[in-house]
Amino acid sequence: MWIYEKKLQYPVRVCRPNPRLAKEIITQYGGPDGELSASLRYLTQRYTMPTGQAIATLTDIGTEELAHMEIVAALVYQLVKDAPLHEIKEAGLSSYYADHDRALYFVNASGVPWTAAYIQSKGDPIADLHENMAAEEKARATYEWLINLSDDPDVTDVLKFLRQREVVHFQRFGETLMRVQDYLQCKKVY
């Protein structure tokens, strides 16, 4: 069960349209290291985690990632909402416009749709937790590249918040990995 809260975890207020930046940021909506990938990866891996501690961590981080998906959507929505068609064409977004107008859709920065092949759910908690730590670092790196590409301080501010959350999640997954390793060691009886 999930309950919706009518609130962004971090406020998004974009003052001027910028379809070029929207085209790049949308990769954190539907790209390989984006927020949809992150939330679905953790929320599907949690069923086969061996401890309540690991299940709680994957449930809670997976849930926070859904909130981040909404923040990224708000950014893209506000960046293209009032953009004139000629700017959309100049930004290289005309092929996206042909299929989706200014609607939100799960694609990466090159327009490739999201695929479940971006994520893994291995049934081995050590393998899955390592994947999650790598995923957090890849998302952090993506936010850094997006910050480099951003020419709008209001957008950069939101990207910095999201980057910081990846760092915290990496930390919590690392601690979970150690706890799960300890648990699996204790279970072995010689």
Place this chain on the structure above:
Amino acid sequence: MQNEQMELMQRLRELEFAAVELNLFLDTHPENQEALRDFNRVACELAEVRQTYENKFGPTMNFGVSTSKGRWQWIDGPWPWQVGY
């Protein structure tokens, strides 16, 4: 959104951010009593601020967590991604 509503929403955001952080920390440090005390304190204050916000500006959550007064306020905008929210 009027100023008072923005300010209360920001207070709600700050408290809930603290709650999320403490929640994730406690997931990997469940025996930490100091974090547990902080979490419970933040959760109480968050509930108070949410009640104040909802009394003035309507429900923040669906499916029976928040109540509507007089009429069904859930459908009222602005929604979180809308400009001016």
